[in-house]
Amino acid sequence: MFGSRRRRAAAAAENDVPEVELPRPGPLHAPLYLVSMATYPNYGDELIARRWLEHLARNRPEDEVWLDCRRPGTASALFGGIHPRLRVTDAVFRTVEDSLHGSRRSVEDIVTTLGTPLYDAPLLALREAGSLHLLGGGFVNAVWPQNDLLVTALRAAARISGAPLIATGQGLAPVGAETFAGFDHVSVRDAPSAEHLGIARGVDDAYLVQDVPVPDRSAPTELVLCVQSDVIDENAFERLLGHVRRTVEASGIPRDRVRYVEALPGGDHAGFARLQDLVAEDGFLPFTTFWRGEFAPAAHQIWITTRFHHHLVASLHGARGIALSARPGYYDVKHGSLVEGGSRWEIQDGTGPVLDLATLEEPDSAADLVRAKRAEAELLYGRS
Numbered sequence: 001m002f003g004s005r006r007r008r009a010a011a012a013a014e015n016d017v018p019e020v021e022l023p024r025p026g027p028l029h030a031p032l033y034l035v036s037m038a039t040y041p042n043y044g045d046e047l048i049a050r051r052w053l054e055h056l057a058r059n060r061p062e063d064e065v066w067l068d069c070r071r072p073g074t075a076s077a078l079f080g081g082i083h084p085r086l087r088v089t090d091a092v093f094r095t096v097e098d099s100l101h102g103s104r105r106s107v108e109d110i111v112t113t114l115g116t117p118l119y120d121a122p123l124l125a126l127r128e129a130g131s132l133h134l135l136g137g138g139f140v141n142a143v144w145p146q147n148d149l150l151v152t153a154l155r156a157a158a159r160i161s162g163a164p165l166i167a168t169g170q171g172l173a174p175v176g177a178e179t180f181a182g183f184d185h186v187s188v189r190d191a192p193s194a195e196h197l198g199i200a201r202g203v204d205d206a207y208l209v210q211d212v213p214v215p216d217r218s219a220p221t222e223l224v225l226c227v228q229s230d231v232i233d234e235n236a237f238e239r240l241l242g243h244v245r246r247t248v249e250a251s252g253i254p255r256d257r258v259r260y261v262e263a264l265p266g267g268d269h270a271g272f273a274r275l276q277d278l279v280a281e282d283g284f285l286p287f288t289t290f291w292r293g294e295f296a297p298a299a300h301q302i303w304i305t306t307r308f309h310h311h312l313v314a315s316l317h318g319a320r321g322i323a324l325s326a327r328p329g330y331y332d333v334k335h336g337s338l339v340e341g342g343s344r345w346e347i348q349d350g351t352g353p354v355l356d357l358a359t360l361e362e363p364d365s366a367a368d369l370v371r372a373k374r375a376e377a378e379l380l381y382g383r384s
Helices: 002-014 043-059 072-079 091-101 107-113 120-127 145-161 191-197 236-251 269-278 287-291 308-316 331-340 367-381
Strands: 032-035 065-068 086-089 131-134 165-170 185-188 222-226 258-261 301-305 320-324 346-348
Touching (some): 043 065, 043 072, 043 287, 043 308, 091 107, 091 145, 107 145, 120 145, 131 145, 165 367, 185 367, 191 331, 236 269, 236 320, 308 331, 320 331
Parallel strands (some): 032 131, 065 086, 165 185, 320 346
């Protein structure tokens, strides 16, 4: 059983005994409970949640699926209709918020003894889940140490129910205190995270797609931009804006083929406001436009972006690009993991020379990455 492996691993950790890998027979039992940072919104977190919901819709359509996220109303708008038995909640996030800024009770106490009393009903659903799965992303790390409490809440629920604990596609750099002790299955997306946990490196959850896109480079070259203004080092925004401006001006690509794609609504608009004289008159593409597929990544494009999941989806579709690193130890690790996986993008921090975009290399096929993520998903949830 999954649960026996978790409890044995926890006991081994308490006695400094090396954990022994035991078989994971799967598939996980319903209700299936997913915990996600989606619904802020920020494109990457939303994309990961959608990938898992799509996979479960294909392979577990009869099972009840709970998505625990920060804003259930936004989740209903973004994910409604993907899975026929999707339910949305905020029990885990509400617990953490209450612990930090409300009752000040520990997360373990809230989950275990209830008595909130306003959200005891969602907590009961958490405690009755058949499996507990923390979806991937780069939010459990030293940048946001409070997010370790999400993991703590899942452990507390699992102690009550015996539900297996799962975490996939985690990006833990810069590493913090969390080690996912007691989890039945953990995968990570980059080398520093793998080294931190002493496990093999996996791939990001956004590679959970049914088919690998076939590159088509027949259309004229388009240039796609995004420079974020959040979670960056001091002075990075100005430095990167100047570097992007110089790169676009040197590219020779006409303005009517330059787009600006937003990942974080509002936060990414600041970059567009400074670069809009370089972008086509109708070239600003808000998050909702990109989310709904009204603009799609494609192989004839060249991307210059700070956003990790822009890098991932664009290179997955065959686009060339430059990944801009706005925070050493965080974004360079994220983007570096994709380059190591075969994106062949250049990584720049705005201090180096302007590149000739014609010299950028085409990405390798992501077929192996997709195959690995699908195998992991099938291990956990089976296949129809």
